[in-house]
Amino acid sequence: MKWMIFVFLFLFAGCFNPDDPAVSNAKNIQLQFMKQAGIDVASASCRVSAEDMDTLTADLTVSSTMISGQVPDVPYGDNRLFEIHCYNSDGVLNYYGSTIANINRSAPVINITLYPQEQYADVTIIGNFSTGEGTEEKIVSPADYSGTHNIYIMDTDGTNIRRLTDSDYDDRRPQLSPDRTKVTFYRNTHPDHIAYILDLETRELELLPLTEYTPSCISWHPDGNSLVFHSAYYGYCDVFNYDLQTHTVTTLIRNDTTIWVPVYSPDGNFLLYYTKVNNEFRAYIANADGTDPQLLNPGDTRTNVFPVCLRRYEPGALLGKVLQ
Amino acid sequence: MIQFGLYITDRSTGEVREVVANSWINESFPSWSPDGNTIIYERWDGDSYGIYTVKPDGSENKLLLDSGANECHPHWR
Numbered sequence: 273m274k275w276m277i278f279v280f281l282f283l284f285a286g287c288f289n290p291d292d293p294a295v296s297n298a299k300n301i302q303l304q305f306m307k308q309a310g311i312d313v314a315s316a317s318c319r320v321s322a323e324d325m326d327t328l329t330a331d332l333t334v335s336s337t338m339i340s341g342q343v344p345d346v347p348y349g350d351n352r353l354f355e356i357h358c359y360n361s362d363g364v365l366n367y368y369g370s371t372i373a374n375i376n377r378s379a380p381v382i383n384i385t386l387y388p389q390e391q392y393a394d395v396t397i398i399g400n401f402s403t404g405e406g407t408e409e410k411i412v413s414p415a416d417y418s419g420t421h422n423i424y425i426m427d428t429d430g431t432n433i434r435r436l437t438d439s440d441y442d443d444r445r446p447q448l449s450p451d452r453t454k455v456t457f458y459r460n461t462h463p464d465h466i467a468y469i470l471d472l473e474t475r476e477l478e479l480l481p482l483t484e485y486t487p488s489c490i491s492w493h494p495d496g497n498s499l500v501f502h503s504a505y506y507g508y509c510d511v512f513n514y515d516l517q518t519h520t521v522t523t524l525i526r527n528d529t530t531i532w533v534p535v536y537s538p539d540g541n542f543l544l545y546y547t548k549v550n551n552e553f554r555a556y557i558a559n560a561d562g563t564d565p566q567l568l569n570p571g572d573t574r575t576n577v578f579p580v581c582l583r584r585y586e587p588g589a590l591l592g593k594v595l596q
Numbered sequence: 597m598i599q600f601g602l603y604i605t606d607r608s609t610g611e612v613r614e615v616v617a618n619s620w621i622n623e624s625f626p627s628w629s630p631d632g633n634t635i636i637y638e639r640w641d642g643d644s645y646g647i648y649t650v651k652p653d654g655s656e657n658k659l660l661l662d663s664g665a666n667e668c669h670p671h672w673r
Binding site: 421444578580581 | 600604605607610612624625626627628629630632636647660661663665666667668669670671672673
């Protein structure tokens with residue numbers, strides 16, 4: 273045990289590198305301005321819709337840093353999700369986004385602000401603009417605005433919500449890759465679980481050959497080269513690693529207990545998860561290959577689940593959920 | 597309803613410290629912000645899921661997103 277304490281003290285004091293390398297993927301996008309009264313402006317059009325309203329159109333103002341505008345006379349409603357589609361002049365869809373707005377008597381408009389991502393409408397934007405993916409922190413989350421849980425991405429203040437998936441099935445447990453350019457998640461098609469990686473730049477979905485494992489709660493190794501997930505295929509929930517380069521699956525833990533929600537520590541040296549044995553839930557930390565599992569809170573007999581390891585803040589801290 | 601709260605374990609001391617634990621509320625699926633200064637989590641109030649953030653010392657526990665669309669499983673990177 274002294275050795276373990278030393279290892280953890282050492283790791284948290286010096287070996288964890290809390291700073292993920294920022295990946296620059298700023299795009300060079302050209303903007304062709306239209307001259308109006310000596311001022312550089314451009315225009316775009318969009319269509320805004322929600323489930324309980326007719327589609328409305330609006331003109332947007334395009335600047336070198338953002339595209340913005342208002343859609344007036346929208347039916348009232350709280351926390352409604354509006355979908356925004358921008359089209360090229362030839363009718364080709366160029367941007368798809370969404371926003372949540374409260375529409376009431378005092379604010380009967382949708383305020384739209386879009387930040388240049390690729391190309392909008394029939395304009396081409398000049399300048400170095402970040403797509404936001406890969407360079408800035410983001411939050412991903414499933415939500416059922418459309419009746420099933422699809423994956424959404426947003427800024428860290430909960431704004432600029434954009435829909436990433438469109439499925440009649442539930443998409444669950446999204447996890448951003450270490451370089452923030454991809455999202456992995458699983459789709460519950462009842463009874464199968466289908467694992468995907470979504471490329472945030474191209475919006476292309478890569479189907480992972482893991483369906484036979486009924487993969488759940490997939491998360492990334494911090495080097496971005498492999499995934500860890502739990503599987504219910506064998507009746508119990510076992511833990512596997514999937515190598516994204518060799519496309520091989522390695523069993524990490526299989527011991528006839530139910531093991532859930534595995535995640536790697538930020539340095540990749542440890543695996544955290546929780547088990548259910550005799551209806552008792554316990555959180556564990558093990559070596560990354562699944563060996564030498566240790567109870568996370570050996571003196572705590574309460575339910576301990578969902579352990580995740582701190583990146584920074586205070587030495588040695590782990591976060592989890594405990595049944596009161 | 598089963599009640600869950602968020603706790604931090606200090607591996608160097610074994611101390612388990614409460615971050616947030618409200619009666620009749622489930623706080624779960626925690627995720628650290630990259631700088632370690634904020635925790636984002638899923639909150640179930642018995643009616644719907646929402647996403648909240650809280651500081652590791654339990655302060656500034658506040659709503660981020662709860663539209664009735666059951667936002668859940670947040671991941672911040």
